[in-house]
Amino acid sequence: MYGLEDIKPKTGTMLKSVCYKRVSTPNQALTGHSLEVQDQLFQNFVSQNNITILKVFEDSGRSARDLDRPDMEELLDYCDDNAATVDLVLVQDSSRLARNVADHLTVKAFLKKRNIKLIPLDGSYYGDTDEGDFLDVIVAAVNQLESRRTGKKTKRIMKALAEKGMKPGKSPLGFCNSFQKDKPIYPDPERKHFIYKAYEMWISGNHTVYSITNILYEQGLRNTSGGKVNKNTMTNILKNILYCGGLSYDGVIYEKAAHEPIVPVDWYKKSLLMFEKRNKGANRTRKYTTLLAGYAHCLKCGSLMAAEYHPKGNYFRCKTCEKTYVSLEKADKRVSAFFHGTVFTEKALNNLRNVLLEVKQEQGTSVPEQLKTLRQRRDILDKKMKVLEDKMFGGDELVESERIKARYQPLKEELKQVDAQIIEMDKPSTNLKDSEIEKVIQGMKNIGELYDAMTKVQQKQFLRFFISKAFLEKERTITSFEFVPEFEALVSRNLVRIRSNWLRR
Ligand SMILES: [Zn+2]
Structure with missing residues (x-):
């Protein structure tokens, strides 16, 4: 009837079970009647079927409110911890376990994932085949239960550890x-x-x-x-x-x-x-606009470079190949040299005006969209990492810890990059206005001087109409730029000439 003969014990020769008993009213608990009945039921069942009882969980005489986190939670924890040993969970009837069918199936699916069979002793056992489809529908519910449980359990374990003077979680360097x-x-x-x-x-x-x-x-x-x-x-x-x-x-x-x-x-x-x-006294905040932040790429390996600010000088550094260091100041000067070597034709200036107007319109929409996408990505990464952290430091699955660490590291790297991008994009908008575009067009005839007259923030804003990437190298500082398509089109149609003193790729 229960299909027990088909189950092979996970360890040893006898099936191992945990029992869960619960009484519905405090009155029943006081008389002890109901619990005794349940005990008797368990005893009969295990002796008839050659089953060992590992542990009995009991929610007795609690108020309905207390039943929110009763022994049920501990039973699930126990099954989780001992999934390699426990074969069965025995309950008097399904209503002992959960208040509704969905909860029941959720708990059952949780156990099923650990290859543990749930056996209600009232005969309401329905085999694994019928509700297979239905289980799919409630996978989401299982996941929710699991994540909530893992979080709570980890927190509980960690707090208990701290109280015992044990550092919970990952140890810091040293x-x-x-x-x-x-x-x-x-x-x-x-x-x-x-x-x-x-x-x-x-x-x-x-x-x-x-x-x-x-x-x-x-x-x-x-x-x-x-x-x-x-x-x-x-x-x-x-x-x-x-x-x-x-x-x-x-x-x-x-x-x-x-x-x-x-x-x-x-x-x-x-x-x-x-x-x-x-x-005290050393409360100077750094105010430095990094012109090429987000543009500077390592020529050797192609990675986006990070700016570093040191007392002795500020550098772009390639964190991937570790081979490229370029002074920020030198790089900025090369950008200025580039504009001094750039000459626009009359026709190009008219075209450029149109391009600038278009790009300006785009700015309004594309940045918030990109930010939204980045933030969503960050949330996803955050969730994934939390799950892995729980596994690494919750004290479980020791065997798997190396594998989990290997999965954790790339997520951490990506999160770092996403964070950096968000910070860069989240800065207050300095979008160009129409009147400013006209001024820019006038100044284009002498673009190098125009560029030099701008503030750093303006220069940075200006740059994005021309350049999408700058490739940096130790010896030659900036070796080449990748242009935005609009500017590239002008250059390739000879509407803009770039003097040979500024080498292109
Ligand atoms: Zn590199």
Whole structure:
């Protein structure tokens, strides 16, 4: 009747079950009658069918409101954790388990995914074939239940860990995750002495965070992807109580955590004081318009380059091949040289006026659209990463952790890129107005000087009517531009001449 004879135990020779019992009213629980009946039912069933009971979950005498997160949740957690062992879930009848059919099927599908059979003992067992189609319809519901559950469960586990003095989640640089339940993080043998040095240098007052990252890089400190530890990460290291043996989670600070500290507590306190001291008076915010941000590409590998701002000079750097560094200032000068070498014919100026008007119209619509798309992409990435993070740090599926990490890394990279694009596009609009376009046309006759007379922000705005990409190289700074189609059309029809002192590809 239950098809039990077709099931092979996952482990050992006997089928293993968990039981769930529940009483509908507190009264029934008080008399104990109903629960006893259910116990008896389970006992009879397992002895007749040669089944072991691993655990019994019981929601007894609770108010209806409490039943929102009763033992049911724990039962699902248990089945999730022990999916490799549990063969069956036994309930007196389906109504014990869930309040409606949809919930019932959802729970059943959740169990089915873990290859666990749900057996209601009242005979209302319907085989796996009939509701196959129906299961499809409620896959969405299952996913919702699962994600909600995973999130809650992870949070619960993490909070419990923090209370025990265990750092929940991924360990920061300098520590390693033990990847074992109830084991704290431990100092990374390869990196802990770098952390020690970083604190030592910082509290001495003789170094900036930036210089510390450089010195330690030279001495061999690498981040988890093998690169240089950046300034933000270093700042976080120097401000994190974790390194002196404390723990901060969810707004609560635990001064004495279970892991081994890397630096003494008074070093940590001195480090915080040093940040306060340095921040006073040093509150200059960088105001620098990066002309070629979003345009600069590495000639060697084609990647979009990132601008970096250092006390000694500002550079575009290729983070992909690591081979190309170009000074921002030099690159900007090359752009100016390009415009000085560009001559428009009368016919071209008329054409250009039309092009500018068209592009202006397009600006109004395309940016918000692109932003919307980028934001949607970011949300998707965020969700995917959360799911993987839950898997990595929820304490489950240890075996799979390497595979999960491999899936996680590319998402992280993409998120970084998407974020950068959003920041770039999200800046206040500086779209050209009609009157400004006329001025531009007049100035076109001497476009180089016109360009030089503009502010950086205007130059940047101007640039996008001409250029879609700039290719950078260490020796020659900018080797070539990729033009926007409208401008390319003018150039190819000889309406614009570009002097040979500015090499094109
Ligand atoms: Zn490159």
